[in-house]
Amino acid sequence: MxxxxxxxxxxxxxxxxxxxxxxxxxxxxxxxxxxxxxxxxxxxxxxxxxxxxxxxxxxxxxxxxxxxxxxxxxxxxxxxxxxxxxxxxxxxxxxxxxxxxxxxxxxxxxxxxxxxxxxxxxxxxxxxxxxxxxxxxxxxxxxxxxxPWEINYRNDIPHGIVVNKIIYSTNVGTYYQLKIYLPPGYDSTSAERYPTVYFQDGFEYITLGSAVNVIDNLIDSSKINPVIAVFVKPNNRNEEYAGSKRVQYRLFFVNELVPFIDSTFKTIASANKRLVLGDSSGGNISALISYNHPEVFGYCGLHSGAFWTNNYEAYNLIVNGPVKNIKWCSVWGTYEGSLPANMRNFRDFLLQNNYQLSWEERHEGHSWGLWRATTDNTLIFFSPYEPNSIGLNDENYLNDFNLEQNYPNPFNPSTKISWQSPVGSHQTLKVYDVLGNEVATLVDEFREAGRYEIVFDASSLSSGIYFFKLQAGNFIQTRKMMLLK
The missing domain is CATH 2.60.40.10 (Immunoglobulins)
Structure with a gap:
């Protein structure tokens, strides 16, 4: 006792x-x-x-x-x-x-x-x-x-559907398995269009990262606008994300996968409505894709990006290269060896060079526990909930003036230029060389509110940097493009 x-x-x-x-x-x-x-x-x-x-x-x-x-x-x-x-x-x-x-x-x-x-x-x-x-x-x-509450499946909310697709890549010479998430209410016959999220290690983001649950919950709780998600399964992730096939895989992503998705599903075909993200080496290839092709992917998400591969190829490319129109979201853990120091340096570079950046450092390790609990941060940064933009479409996503980056860029000899106007106005779209000389007038007329696209043929011009400027009423915006012959 x-x-x-x-x-x-x-x-x-x-x-x-x-x-x-x-x-x-x-x-x-x-x-x-x-x-x-x-x-x-x-x-x-x-x-x-x-x-x-x-x-x-x-x-x-x-x-x-x-x-x-x-x-x-x-x-x-x-x-x-x-x-x-x-x-x-x-x-x-x-x-x-x-x-x-x-x-x-x-x-x-x-x-x-x-x-x-x-x-x-x-x-x-x-x-x-x-x-x-x-x-x-x-x-x-x-x-x-x-x-993280958002990783759990809930019976009491609407759910998107996941469809399976297979695509053959001529760049890599192999087939890729895809799972496509379509949000609740998706209708292939309607005019509604959606932002698109591309996941490296896609199937693991579903099974280990609970990404479908995360998207469902964020949409239901009005944290994000509805999105289409593309989950890509690698065949040899080491070679495709960081090894000998990384260039071919990058070209597959931008030249084959994105056009396939845009032509098959109701996406918004604009760089500022596309996010590519990945974990570890998947973050490395995501950075290479977005930095080399900002006209395709305007957002890049890094879950513990493995920048050490190929002697810091992606890291050096970005910090030593020109500032590009990319918005970044980066998450890493303090228990990841030398990675935290690298990511802090990368963060500081981005902020010093006026990149838009969302970042978070957590007391965690290199694991799916960290990544699945922070996928919501990246999605909210990419597509925060805006009540007036639910059901985006070519005709009615028009709350603001916007001149989009031309695509493709660089180009030879033609490229597409898109813009949108929320009100009717007299609009001019002109092209200038680096000395400020006008080399082409593409539009000079009154246009109603709407979204427009025009093809610029530069067959008569020499290689170099050019600028295209949109003026619509008091709105003026200029972007840079490159002609490579």
């Missing part, structure tokens, strides 16, 4: 003095005289710890615990590069093992236990798991971490 009373007092003291509670328990067990009382104390503590959550959190420390007959047990996870070198300590006279570590109050990390040097297992006392690229992992979530 005295033993259980003492144990109860220890547990009560544990709940009051949370900063030291776990170490107090360890000290208490070590003070007990025999293995049977020690094991009884461990058993009672496990029962109590289950009610609080395991790993057992005390203040800013996470206490990993394991109970079982093993010769050794260690921990591998996001926090140590998945090297099982955090060796747990055996509480003398018991089958209880533990390891304590301080983490940020909002940290969220994946981990596994490794028994006897080679048996990788989930934490048997932790019910929280997260899907990863190599199977499920146990999840450590510190007290201030907020679980």
């Amino acid at each position: 005295k033993f259980y009373l003492t144990l109860l007092l220890i547990i009560l003291n544990i709940t009051i003095n949370s900063q030291n509670q776990f170490q107090q328990f360890i000290n208490y067990v070590n003070s007990l005289p025999d293995p049977s009382s020690k094991q009884a104390a461990v058993d009672s503590f496990i029962v109590y710890a289950r009610t609080q959550g395991i790993p057992f959190i005390t203040g800013d420390s996470a206490n990993f615990i394991y109970r079982g007959s093993v010769s050794s047990i260690s921990i591998a996870g996001d926090f140590n590069g998945w090297t099982p070198n955090w060796n747990m300590t055996n509480l003398s006279g018991t089958n209880f093992w533990y390891y304590s570590k301080v983490f940020e109050s909002d940290a969220r990390l994946d981990y596994k236990f490794v028994r006897n040097g080679n048996d990788w297992i989930l934490d048997p006392e932790n019910p929280r798991q997260v899907s990863g690229g190599f199977g499920p992992n146990s999840e450590l979530a510190m007290p201030d971490y907020i679980q």
Whole structure:
């Protein structure tokens, strides 16, 4: 009776003095005289710890615990590069093992236990798991971490549909599997058109990143406008995203995939209504695609972009090249080795050069747990909810004047120029050379409100930089284009 009373007092003291509670328990067990009382104390503590959550959190420390007959047990996870070198300590006279570590109050990390040097297992006392690229992992979530509500499937909201497509790429010489998300209410016979999101590692964004649930929930909660999402499955992601096929894959994306999607579905065929995003190496190829083709993709999303590939090819291309009309959204974790320093430098460069940028650094690792919880940030940055722009179409997305970037760009010898006007007015569209000389007048007349497109044929001009300027009433906008012959 005295033993259980003492144990109860220890547990009560544990709940009051949370900063030291776990170490107090360890000290208490070590003070007990025999293995049977020690094991009884461990058993009672496990029962109590289950009610609080395991790993057992005390203040800013996470206490990993394991109970079982093993010769050794260690921990591998996001926090140590998945090297099982955090060796747990055996509480003398018991089958209880533990390891304590301080983490940020909002940290969220994946981990596994490794028994006897080679048996990788989930934490048997932790019910929280997260899907990863190599199977499920146990999840450590510190007290201030907020679980992402938007990844969960809900029965009580409208859902989009997902259709399967296959496309052959002459650039890469292979077929690609696609899953296309069409938003609730999509009607192929209507005039409504939608922004488009292109996902690298597309099928994993669905299965591991819960992207379809995220889009459904964001649309339903009026966080974003309805979008069409294109989920692309790579055939050899290492070669296509960062290796010998990266150029061919990039050309497949802009010259074959985008035209196929635009011709098949009700998309808005404009760079400022297209987002390409990816995780890790998928972020690397997304950056290469958008920076080389800003006339196709005006938005780029980076989930822990793996810029180290090919001696920082994408990173150096962007920071050493001209500023282009691209808006960036970047997310990374502090537990990703050297990547956080690289992404901070990239962030600083973008901000210093007046790029539009949304960024977030979290206390997490290189994992789908991080990426699935931040896909909403990228989508909201790309297509924030605007009540007047639901059901976008060629005739009625017309709240503002807008002169779009020509496509293709660079071009030879012709290119398309598109613009929109919310009111009727006398409009002029002219082309100038780098010295400011007018070389062509494409439009000089009154036009009603609407969206317009015209083909500019530059067969008679020489290679070089040109500017096209739209003037409609008091609205004036100029863009740059390049003719390469």
